[in-house]
Amino acid sequence: xxxxxxxxxxxxxxxxxxxxxxxxxxxNGAWDEGGLTADATVCISECAxxxxxxxxxxxGLKAYRTEDGSIVTFRPxxxxxxxxxxxxxxxxxxxxxxxxxxAVDMVVKxxxxxxxxxxxxxxxxxxxxxxxxxxxxxxxxxxxxxxRLFATPVGPYFKGGAKPTTLCVSKYDxxxxxxxxxxxxxxNYAMSLHAYVDAHEHGFDENMYxxxxxxxxxxxxxxxxxxxxxxxxxxxxxxxxxxLPSITRRSLLYIAExxxxxxxxxxxxxxxxxxxxxxxxxxxxAAVISPVGRVVNGDEVIDLPSGREKMGPVLQKLYDTxxxxxxxHIEGPEGWIRKIC
Numbered sequence: 001x002x003x004x005x006x007x008x009x010x011x012x013x014x015x016x017x018x019x020x021x022x023x024x025x026x027x028n029g030a031w032d033e034g035g036l037t038a039d040a041t042v043c044i045s046e047c048a049x050x051x052x053x054x055x056x057x058x059x060g061l062k063a064y065r066t067e068d069g070s071i072v073t074f075r076p077x078x079x080x081x082x083x084x085x086x087x088x089x090x091x092x093x094x095x096x097x098x099x100x101x102x103a104v105d106m107v108v109k110x111x112x113x114x115x116x117x118x119x120x121x122x123x124x125x126x127x128x129x130x131x132x133x134x135x136x137x138x139x140x141x142x143x144x145x146x147x148r149l150f151a152t153p154v155g156p157y158f159k160g161g162a163k164p165t166t167l168c169v170s171k172y173d174x175x176x177x178x179x180x181x182x183x184x185x186x187x188n189y190a191m192s193l194h195a196y197v198d199a200h201e202h203g204f205d206e207n208m209y210x211x212x213x214x215x216x217x218x219x220x221x222x223x224x225x226x227x228x229x230x231x232x233x234x235x236x237x238x239x240x241x242x243x244l245p246s247i248t249r250r251s252l253l254y255i256a257e258x259x260x261x262x263x264x265x266x267x268x269x270x271x272x273x274x275x276x277x278x279x280x281x282x283x284x285x286a287a288v289i290s291p292v293g294r295v296v297n298g299d300e301v302i303d304l305p306s307g308r309e310k311m312g313p314v315l316q317k318l319y320d321t322x323x324x325x326x327x328x329h330i331e332g333p334e335g336w337i338r339k340i341c
Contacts, residue, residue, distance in 0.1 A: 003113050004153075008120035011155040013286065020110035021150035022103040025133070026093050031147070034103070036110055040150070049132025049142030056186045057086040058129035060285045061247075063108045063151070063340065065118045066328030073338045074326050076104050078247045079128065086183035087130060091141040095130055101338070103128070103149045108340045111151045118327065121156035125286075157287040164293025164308045165282070167221070169271070170195050170207035174222065174242075177213050181242030188244075192222035206282070208295055210271060211240060218269045221282055224290065225249040228269065229279035229314045231305075235262050236277075238269040248283045252318050254333065259321060262314075271297070278305050279312030289319045 017040050024034025049055045059079040065071055080101055084094035104126060108115070116122035127150055134144030172195040175181025180188055192207075199207050208226075211217040218238050220226055225246040228236040235256045237249055256262040274280070280292040293308035294301065306312030311319065324330030325337065 003117070006116075006153065008116045008122045008153075009155065011116075011122060011153060013154045013157055014152075016114075016152050018111045018114045018151050018153070020107060021148060022107050024095070024099070024103075024147045026145040026147070027134075027143075031093070031095065031099070034099070034147070036106055042146075042148070044131075044133050044146070045135045047135035047137055049134060049136040052136055053132070053139060054185075054187045054190070055090055055092060055132035055142060055145075056129065057083055057090060057092065057184060058127065058186060059083045059184060061104070061126050061128075062154075062285060062326075063104075063115055063124040063126060064326050064328075065115050067118055068328060069118070070328065071108060071112060071115050071340045072326075072328065073104060073108065073126070073340060075247055075251065075336050076101055076338055077335075078250075082184060082245065082247070083128060083130070086185055089180065089183045090185060092130060092132070092145055095128075095147045100128065103147075105338075105340050107149050107151050112341060114151060114153050116153055122153060124151050125154045126151050154286075157290075162287065162290055162311055164291040164304070164306070164311070165205035166203075166294040166296065166308075167206050167208045167292055168199050168202065168204040169295065169297035170199065170209050172198075172207070172209075173212035174207075174209035174219060175212065177211075177242060179242060181219075181240075182244060184244060189222065196222050204296065211242070216270055216272075218271055218274070219243050224282035224284040224287075226269075227252065227281045227283050227289070227315065227318075228274075228277040229306075229312065231276070231278045233262060233314060235264045235314070235318075236269060237264075237266050239266050240268065246284060248285055248288060248322075251336070252283060252289070252322060255321050255325075256318060258333070260317065275302050279315050280304050280306075281311070281315045288323060289315050291315060 132142035325332035
């Protein structure tokens with residue numbers, strides 16, 4: 001096989017069928033051996049638990065080609081642990097973390113020709129997911145599950161560079177206290193779609209969700225954590241039991257404190273503080289960091305001092321550092337890069 005002949009800089013952020021994916025089934029209290037398949041079709045019962053009661057969890061991570069031509073993944077052990085935690089919360093049998101890592105390695109190696117070249121800005125996106133495959137008609141956990149992992153090449157999330165986004169404070173709640181906001185389950189994202197479409201129809205790029213109990217504290221968007229920078233250079237991330245523990249956010253906080261010498265705070269953040277921050281951004285696997293330029297709350301408009309034309313200097317430094325680690329030209333903390341081939 002040979003590297004696919006694609007216009008890597010213009011493939012967009014969309015699904016493409018690649019050559020192989022990994023499948024393992026859980027039945028009679030155990031996971032089977034699992035393995036690769038060329039079949040991209042999922043066949044399940046019409047009464048499968050995923051279709052009836054939305055028992056499903058998923059992850060997202062990327063494989064990169066580095067400067068020296070190697071193919072690596074970034075902190076996949078964190079994805080393995082978070083997926084196991086999510087599964088347990090939905091009463092699903094956790095897929096073993098070591099097997100998760102093996103599945104990632106197998107899928108990346110089998111689709112190595114789909115890994116974009118270094119410097120293209122593109123990457124191989126990996127989507128592990130697990131769902132209830134056994135028939136369930138009464139409200140209860142299924143007895144059978146399927147774990148799958150596929151790969152698809154994606155282009156840069158922001159072609160031509162990340163421009164600061166405009167957010168609206170949503171009138172909807174993303175997650176209830178003591179609910180499922182802290183796990184990565186499809187049901188959380190389904191609940192955010194109406195709010196997302198509503199925001200777009202009113203000219204906004206995304207929502208800023210406040211806490212459901214008091215609507216006082218900033219939580220996250222439909223698919224990303226927030227980062228803020230104070231005017232004296234402190235990196236702040238909101239803390240809440242209903243916020244998804246983003247791997248990108250946790251990595252950026254570590255980089256800021258231990259590699260860039262910044263002060264960091266992980267704490268509840270009141271919406272009333274927003275006007276006092278110098279920079280704001282969203283962080284996640286897809287875009288890494290997406291700068292925020294404006295937040296609208298009814299008649300109140302808050303413009304961040306970093307402006308609406310480009311990413312602020314502190315967030316840009318964080319972005320350059322984490323992507324440099326992923327690309328292999330900045331040495332990161334031990335264990336963050338898993339070399340596959």
